[in-house]
Amino acid sequence: MAATEASKAEIRPEKEYDVIIVGAGPAGCMADLCLTTYGFKVLHVDNRPTTTEAGRADGIQPRTLEVLRNIGAVPYEEGKAGLAKRMINQGVRVQEVSFWDPTETEKLARTSRAPSCPDFIDVVDNYTLLLHQGLIERSFLDEIESRRAFLPANKKAPAPHGNVFRPYEFETCSTDESQEYPVSATFHHGETKEQFTVRAKYLLGVDGAKSLVRRAISGGQVGDGEWQGKIRMLGDASDIIWGVMDVEAKTDFPDIMSKCLIHSRSDGSIMVIPREAGLVRLYVQLQAEAGPDGKQKHYGRDATEDICKSRARKIFEPFQLEFGKTAWFSVYQIGQRIASNYTLDHRVFLGGDATHTHSPKAGQGMNISMLDMYSLAWKLNMVEKGVASRDILLPTYEQERKSVAEELLKFDKAYSTLFSGRSPKSDQLTADATKAKARGAVDPELFIETFKKNAFFTSGCGAIYFANQLNALPDSELVKDYPKKGVFNPEGSNLTAGQRLLPGKVTRAIDANQVRIQQEVKMNGAFRIHVLAGDYDKSKSKLASFDKFLDSSSSFFNMYRPKNGVSSSIVFNTHETRHIEPERGSREPNYNPFFDFLYIFATPHTEWDIEALPYNARIYREHIYSDDIYDRRVGKDAKAALHAKYGISTDKGGIVVVRPDGYVGAVVSFDQDGFEALNAYFAGFMSGSQRASL
Amino acid sequence: MAATEASKAEIRPEKEYDVIIVGAGPAGCMADLCLTTYGFKVLHVDNRPTTTEAGRADGIQPRTLEVLRNIGAVPYEEGKAGLAKRMINQGVRVQEVSFWDPTETEKLARTSRAPSCPDFIDVVDNYTLLLHQGLIERSFLDEIESRRAFLPANKKAPAPHGNVFRPYEFETCSTDESQEYPVSATFHHGETKEQFTVRAKYLLGVDGAKSLVRRAISGGQVGDGEWQGKIRMLGDASDIIWGVMDVEAKTDFPDIMSKCLIHSRSDGSIMVIPREAGLVRLYVQLQAEAGPDGKQKHYGRDATEDICKSRARKIFEPFQLEFGKTAWFSVYQIGQRIASNYTLDHRVFLGGDATHTHSPKAGQGMNISMLDMYSLAWKLNMVEKGVASRDILLPTYEQERKSVAEELLKFDKAYSTLFSGRSPKSDQLTADATKAKARGAVDPELFIETFKKNAFFTSGCGAIYFANQLNALPDSELVKDYPKKGVFNPEGSNLTAGQRLLPGKVTRAIDANQVRIQQEVKMNGAFRIHVLAGDYDKSKSKLASFDKFLDSSSSFFNMYRPKNGVSSSIVFNTHETRHIEPERGSREPNYNPFFDFLYIFATPHTEWDIEALPYNARIYREHIYSDDIYDRRVGKDAKAALHAKYGISTDKGGIVVVRPDGYVGAVVSFDQDGFEALNAYFAGFMSGSQRASL
Incomplete structure (x- = not known):
């Protein structure tokens, strides 16, 4: 009775949403944040009563940080730190890995060291950031809360802070394509047991390795953590057991602040990971196996915290190791498995641990899980806003993300x-x-x-997508069969479709700020068309042609537009409006929210004027740059470092299409052939029918 | 009656404080933050009912940002941004200045551009940060609030958020050196008129150009904004009048997002400053003067907002200029004046606008004002903690800061x-x-x-201090008369005493993090002794000698120690304690809170071990580095970029003493002569009597 009365005061889910997300770990939080940014009405549930209190996943890799920076931050309250910066403030950086082994003369010695993100990887945050999963989740929830303020009234349903309903247990779901809201899902409140049935256009199951959503759509029987229904979890039933703890430690082991792999002569291995707040994470290998004397030597899943600690002390010998407070302790066994399918109907999608499990040692799981949802969200957005083909775009989710999980x-x-x-x-x-x-x-x-x-x-930078409609690689059907040669991937180009855009600094002409080109367009659901125009003087006639091309009704820019009033996102969707266009009144800027344009000249911005550029360039005045900042990876000789890094000649220029997720989609020549190639590229997956359902 | 009852609920000042600060503009906030960090009991009053709502000072210069970063941030609440990062998040960056003038062919044209912080200035934040004064004040107040939590009970008096009592009007003050709390000050509450008399050891008057504190100690009569008592305001009674506004503007003037100096042919000048939140600041010249026709041409102090706007539109011609919301508007007249004295008794100190006023165009005032207090605070700290000579250290405040104001x-x-x-x-x-x-x-x-x-x-980087006891320049008495030559400022050194330490990146050995050496010791009231040891192998015997030197009872390290239990600051005062010293039990680390040591080797950290360093080096294990990161200012050839930048040979090494405010105090050779020179340097102003009064 008391519980019922209490629950009356609680906010309850409504009947219909655009998307239901099950699970509010990092992947679920990422899905919610992205979909909220794109303006979706999202129901987000989790069966835990609170965010993670300690421990669990903790390593954010360089590419994930690049993504978090690109997701950006909207003002929330004065003094509040944004998403990426907040995590960076709270965490610690791992920049090196030490290897410790027994040697001929010493029981344990550092046998080598290696950078955690070697210098050949061209990325701004060249380290792994470590902080516990709860801090990550709460950063997301605050940012989600902040963005929900931008939602239009019809997309904003009452919800707890950060939009996560807790504790809600998922029960089952089904799909009926004949309905306006094809997915129906049933939940109950974890305490009151009150049941809810909610309809939605999509449901995302990011509810972990033992996903109930996966079970609901896959069928099959409960096994030891795996299911063999319509979706099979393929891989090894590994018997590797790990004890994991976040503890305070005092030691004379010199590398306690570094990531270390320690192999003792006969007591097993440990991985040491520095943590925020004076903690250290120890992964203690706990395989149950026989020692040389035939007796069981290592403990299995029954290992206690004390057993793990005493093993850790053994492995650390001859160094001393004393323990203080334990923030988190867990023992687990994980197989290396991957789901045969990420979706069965392109309505209910799985991602994160629900689709792939593996050893935690490499600090990859959370990153790939978050990026699964980051990748899915913009595709759902384009399809639902009516500018992309559902049948082409949605299958690329499983195709691209499964290949990364396999890798x-x-x-x-x-x-x-x-x-x-x-x-x-x-x-x-x-x-x-x-x-x-x-x-x-x-x-x-x-x-x-x-x-x-x-x-x-x-590092995440090597997560590569293969040829498909989105990635105009030489072996893609589009490029292979393209009548004109050398238009896609022109000679010399160092950028590869299906890989992330290489970072670089440029000078923004509007205010002379030195900015990072890869962060200039924040995640707003739009394709980013980088016109590397080369030398200003040589670019003039080509810019004029491009201007004409963009004006033509047959250009991708005009072909693939959403319905009036539909935008690609609720934030980061406007262009600098402080400027009065001289043409104002006779000609209004004709923005297409799904395309952002960036113009980069090899000539310093002091030698040309934004006002002299063609109309369709100059309306993006906050995205016009000169490529005049030194880059040590290119060297002093190259005048235009970004052109040089991208392999684009300052004589000819080039156009680089970057997908809404920061991956290069296509590189084409900066000429009429290239413009037509852009049309061909976008025709491969975009849709002009304006059949927005949102 | 109602007012009295309301005021009962208010927190009231106590009777005794270490320091009273009058004025909570940026200078007062800086004083409070620094003194709170050093553990002082501070009464802070301001006659305004709230922080600045809009407008006023707004430009933070590169050196100030360096200082703000060094002041650091302590955890306040999860997700809260720290001091410097919060301001950087909220502001906009000015990296270029444009000059607009009439030309032979055009009514107004951009005649040149220049970087706001040219590349030859070696500073990390190479721009002016712009945000309104209230945002700056509130950043400080939140950080002060956060640090007050670290104060010991006897230093923590109840106070409003951020420690500022408002609205409190300063009435008068007097000094009686025979008292334990020599300063007595009287205030009244701005609304209730309730009067308070408070005693303190020091009083800081940072209450603006018309300082009541200055008037109280100076005597003299009220003039037109100046006083001619014991303290005279020297300089020009300028008649330059400015209209200033923070407004929304829409224009086709292309450089509206840049800092601009616009001179029209006959309508006067404007300075344009980009601002946060889509605003622009316009400084409109308003001199009352006769035009060629003999009639008054420009408006004076009577100019209204509309008059300023219409003048602005005139000056912008032929560009269009439309105004939206006005966030702030003011007209003011400012003379270029400087106080003859910053203090009369070294108990009541003046700073900020109370000591220097000048035109706001250069964006200097707030910066120099904040740095006045930053400079005074650490000196008060050392004197009050009993480790420095009052008679030598306190006069350096006026001497150093007045010379900067004169400059x-x-x-x-x-x-x-x-x-x-x-x-x-x-x-x-x-x-x-x-x-x-x-x-x-x-x-x-x-x-x-x-x-x-x-x-x-x-930029603030050129604010140079001259020779005195703190700055061992070649023309200082210490160095001039020093018997051994070439020990101070050894041949080749590129660092200059009295100038800020040049920045550089190094690898921290403990965790291989790439860090900025100038930010490794946060503001904690300590001198920073940088041992640039050069090549590891060549440094061994010198390090052993230095270790012995530091152990000797006659070293500065042991001579100048505060009383037991007295620390230099309440935060940033501990060393990494996760490590068990092998000598533990037989030998405890002998830290002196007023000295921090940093060891920088030219050899990569992978080629040596912290554990092999002498005891007095290795106890600072979080401050041991290798100088192995590329610096474009030094070039690819130099293996050890920081050594090269500092002009310290990797064969010989060198020792660089940096004052608690980040200024170089002395550069000495890395050998026995150099160690003795350090003793001579510190003997010049430090005190071994341990006569702490706090």
Whole structure:
């Protein structure tokens, strides 16, 4: 009775939403934040009564930080830090990994070190950021709350702070395409048991490795953490068991503030991860296996915190290790598995741990999970706003994200093999291969090569998408069959479709601010058309042609427009309006919310004028730049570092299409052929029928 | 009656404080924040009922940002942004100045542009940050509130949020050195008129150009904004009148997002400053003067907002200018004046506008005012904690800060002359001097030289202190008369005592984080001893000698210690304690809170071990670095960029003493002679009597 009365005061879900999200871990939070930004009406439920209090996932990789920075921050209250900066303020940075092993003379010694994000990876935040999952979740919830204020009235349903209803248990869901809201889902309140049935256009199941959403759509029987219904979890039933703890530690082990892989001679391995708030995370290997004496040597899932601590002390020997407060402790066993399907009907989608599980050691899971939702959200947005083809765009979610998860599993296996039992010796990381080989060690060149490749992947920067309609790679159907050669991916281009745009600094002409080109358009659901115009004088006639092209009714810019009043997002969707266009009255700027344009000249901005540019360029006056800032990766000789980095000649210029998620979609020549190639590219997946359903 | 009852609920000042601060503008806020950080009990009053709502001072210069970053931020509440980052988030950046003038063919044209902080100035935040004074004040108040939580119970008096009592009117003050709390001050509540008398050790008058504190100690009669008592305000009674407004503006003037100096042919001048929140600040020149026809042409102090707007529209012609909301409007007249004394008794100190007034155009006033208090606070701290000589240290406040204010006034005059009437033409900024000279223009080389010098000063990086006990310059008494030559300021050194430490990036050995050396020790009241040890192998024996030196009872490190339990600050005062010293039990780290040590090796940290360093080095394990990060200002050839930048050879090394305010105090050789020179330097102003009064 008391519970019922209490629940009366609670906000309850409405009957219809655009999207239901089940699970408010990092992936669910990302989905909510993105979809809210795009203006969707979102019901978000989680079966936990609060955000994570301590522990769990904790590593944010460089590419994820780049994404978080791009998601940006809207004003919330004075003095509040935005999403990425808040996490960076609260966390600690891992910039190096140390390898510790027994040696001939010492029980334990540092045998080598390696940067966690090697310098060859061109990324601004060249470190792994560590902070506990609750801090990450709460950063998201505050930012979601802040953006909900921008939602139009018909999209804003009452909800708790951060839009997450707790504790709500998902029960089941079904899809009926004949309905306006095809998905029906049932939940109950975790305490009052009150049941709710809600309809929506989509449902996202990001409810973890034992996903109830997956079970609901897959069928099949409960196994030991896996399901074999319509969706199968493929992979190894690994028996690797880990004890994990976030603890205060006092030690004379010198690298306690670094990430370390420690292999003891006979007591197993530990991974050390520095943490915020004076904590350290220890992953203690706990396989149940027989020792040389035939007795069980390692503990399994029954290991207690004390057992983990005493094993940790053993492995740390001869160094001392004393424990203070424990913030979090857990023992778990995880298999390397991947879902055979991420969706069965393109209405109910799975992502995050519901689709892929693997060892936590590489700090990848949360990152890939968040990016699953980041990737899905803009596709749903374009489809629902009526500018993209549902049948083409939605299947790319599973295709692109599953390939990344598969890569992760491959990497996870390689990583485990490389570091299982023994770590590379110091001399294996030198160029003196002969010496190392003579001693029968792993080929150091191979090792370094593997390490580099892995670092590229673990940084998130190496998560590559393959050829499809969105990625105009040389082996894509569009490019392979394209009648004119050299129009897509013109000679010299260093950018690759399906990879993230390389970062670089430029000078913004409007205010001479030195800015990072990859962060100039914040996540707003739009494609970003970068016109690298090259030398100003040489660009003039081409700019005039491009202006004419954009004005023509057959250009992608005019072909693929949403219905009147429909925007790509509720924030970051306006252009600098402080300026009076001289043409005002006779000609209004003709923005298309799904395309943002950036113009970058190789000539310094002091040598040309925004006002002299063609109309369709100058209406994006806050996105006009000169490429005149030094970049150490390019060197002093290149006058226009960004052109040089992208492999675009300052004589010819080039056009780089970047997808709403920051991936390069297409690189085309800056000429009439290139303009037509843009039309061909967008025709591959966009839709001019303006059949917005939102 | 109602007012009295209401005031009962209010928090009232106590009877005794360490320091009273009158005025809660940026200078007063800075004083409060610094003194709170140092653990003082502070009464802070302001006669305004709230923080600034809009307008007023708004430009934060690069050096001030460096200081704000160094003041740091302590955790306040989850998601709250720290001091500097919060301001940077809220403001806009000015990186360029445009000059607009009438030309032969056009009514108004951009005749040149210049970077606001030219590249030759080595500073991280190479721009002026603009945001209105209230946002700045509130950032300070939140940070003060956050630090008050760290105060010991006997220093924490109840106070409103941010520690400012409002509205409190200062009445008068007097000093009696025979008392334990020599200063007595009287105030009354602005509404209830209730009177308070409070005693303190010091009183800081930062109550603006018409300072009541100045009047109280100076005597003299009220004049037109100046006083001629014991303290005289020296300078020009300028009749320059400005109309200032923060407004929304819509215009086709292309540089509305940049800082601009616009001179019209016959309607006067305007300075345009971009502002946060879509505003623009316009400084409209309003001198009352006769036009060519003998009639009054410009309006004076009686100018209304409409008059300013219509003048602005005139000056902007032929560009259109439409106004939206006005956030702030003011008309004011300011003379260039400087106080003859900043204090009469070293108990009541003046600072900020109470000591110097000048034109607001250069965006200097608030910066220099804040830095006045930043400079005074650490000196009061050392004196009150008993480790420095009152008679030597306190007079350096007026000496150092007055010289900067004098420099500012000189600059202000030069700036006005350079930009009065006409701005430099574009060709005067090119190397083609002949051409410009032929046309009778200002010598462009001279102009560029002047501009550079001015930019260095306006950035705040050129605020230089002269030789005194704190600044071991070649012409200081200490160095001039020092028996051994070449020990102070060793050959090759590029650092100058009395100037700020040049910034640079290094790798912190403890966690391999890439960090900025100038920000590694946050403002904690301590001197920072940078041991640039050079090559690791070559440094070994010198490090061992330095270790022995620091252990000796005659070293500055042991000579100048506060009483037991007295610390230099309440935050940023601990060293990384996660580590168990192998010597623990037999030997405890012997920290002196007034000295922090940083060790920087030219050899990468992967080639040496913290554990192998001498005890007195290794106890500062969080401040041990390798100098292995590329710096474009040094170039690719230098292996150790920071050593190279500082002009310290990697063979010999060097020791750089940085004052608690980030200024270089002394540079000495890294050898026994240098160690003794450190003793001589600190003997010049520090005190071993441990006569702490706090």
